[in-house]
Amino acid sequence: MGSPISPIIANFFMERFEEKALESSVLKPAVWFRYVDDTFVVWKHGRDSLDDFLHHLNSQSPSIKFTMETEVNNQLAFLDVLVKRNGDLLDHTVYRKPTHTDRYLHKLSNHHPSQKQGIIGTLANRARRICDNEHIQEEPSLLNKAFLANGYNDREIKAALAPRQRRPDVNEQENIINKAFLPYVSQVTDRIGKVLKKHNIKTIYKPTRKIRDCLRPAKDKREPLSSAGIYQKSAVAEHAIRDGDHKIQFEDTQVIATISGYHPRLAREALEIHKHPNKFNRKEETFYLNRIWHPAISRTKVAAPRSRPVPEELPPEQATPPPPTHKYALRRRGGISLV
Known part of the structure; x- marks a missing residue:
């Protein structure tokens, strides 16, 4: 869903949705448990009325449509729980999909x-x-x-x-927040972690690169403007609309850099705006760049392209022949080389 508050907003919507649906229903379920958009229902009014209740739920909102699964052999899976009907009681155990293979992190895997x-x-x-x-x-x-x-x-x-009670760490008791992130290498970084622990530094081990990270992606790269999403009107588009006869040559556009993170992208955009003198980008729409970085970035500024007059084409008989190619003699030890 993207935004961190999306689950909260979805939960608010579903609370209002289920209150309205259950209050307006003629027959009500004996049990209604919901986790986000998954519900567990105990229905005691027969199969025919259950289909009517499903139709009633789907008629509450055009954007919410429920699907239904009923028990098979007195069993029904809900999330990772397998519920079994045992007379008037409900038993429960861990649910595993039919395609489950019991494959977990192998003992020989390079992890701590x-x-x-x-x-x-x-x-x-x-x-x-x-x-x-x-x-x-x-x-x-x-x-x-x-x-x-x-x-x-x-x-x-x-x-x-074996069940064990979690003992509070000494570092947590003293509110030590120093951490070190190290790639796990057997018998190397774990020894470093023991040394850092003596200095109240907690070591967090990260797995090293996998073979998949070294291989080229199987998918081809997409065009920069072909991805689905929301595009904001830029200053270049406003300039073209304001000036009237101004054609934007999108086929000649060039992607300077591709940044995945939001805040790193804002920082990189601020750097590129400062580096390029001829730009339409508005600085107030991006990350604020402190003046202390301006001297260092000024050394990497991109020179503005100079417009040169296009020479007129001359007839073939008046065209100037190309200058002759000169050869320079480079003295080397043991002889002369020509380039």
């Missing part, structure tokens, strides 16, 4: 051991929170089998699966 143990511990915590008492014993055996296939041994799996 704490990251590998964290994956096992996270899956174990998920099982404890989701599974009921009847299914909680099944998950540890499934995880043990899966991580054995990914190269881990029994001792590492049991240590990561």
Whole structure:
């Protein structure tokens, strides 16, 4: 959705939507649980009335359309929870898609051991929170089998699966916020991390480059103006509209740089505006560039192209022949070379 506040706005809309839909419905569900745009409903009024209730939901707003899945063999998946109907009770365990392959981060992968143990511990915590008492014993055996296939041994799996209470770190107690980001290299940067820890510096290990990062993307590059999105009217367009007969040659445009981040793009745009003397860009629309950087950037300014008169074409008999090509003798040790 893009904006950080989009989930909040969507939640506000859905709250208003469900209040209006449930109040205006003749038959109401016994249970209505919602997470963002996914709902879990218990319906006790029959299948035919359930289809009418779905039609009622889809008639509330033209931009919101619900789809429906019903239980199969007394089971229904909701998010990562598999709900099972057991008489008048509902059992719940971890849901895995039919295409699940139990492939996780391999033991031989070049990642810090704490990251590998964290994956096992996270899956174990998920099982404890989701599974009921009847299914909680099944998950540890499934995880043990899966991580054995990914190269881990029994001792590492049991240590990561064991529930433990999080002990507060000494650095957190002293409110130490110094951090060092290092690429993980086995037996190299982990030793550096131990040294930094003595000086109250927390080390965060990043994975090194993957083979995928070294390969060229399979997709071809798109034209700069062919991407879908919102385009703001620039000063060049306003200049063309104001002057009337002014044609913008978009086919001759050139992309100076491609920046992915928003704030880095504003900073790079401010640098390019300062470097190019002939421009239509308005400085108030971009990042403010401090004057302290002007002397350094002035050395990289791009010279403005000078307009030269176009010479008239002469007839072939009056055309001046090209000047002869001169050869210069460069003395080298052991002889003379001509260029």
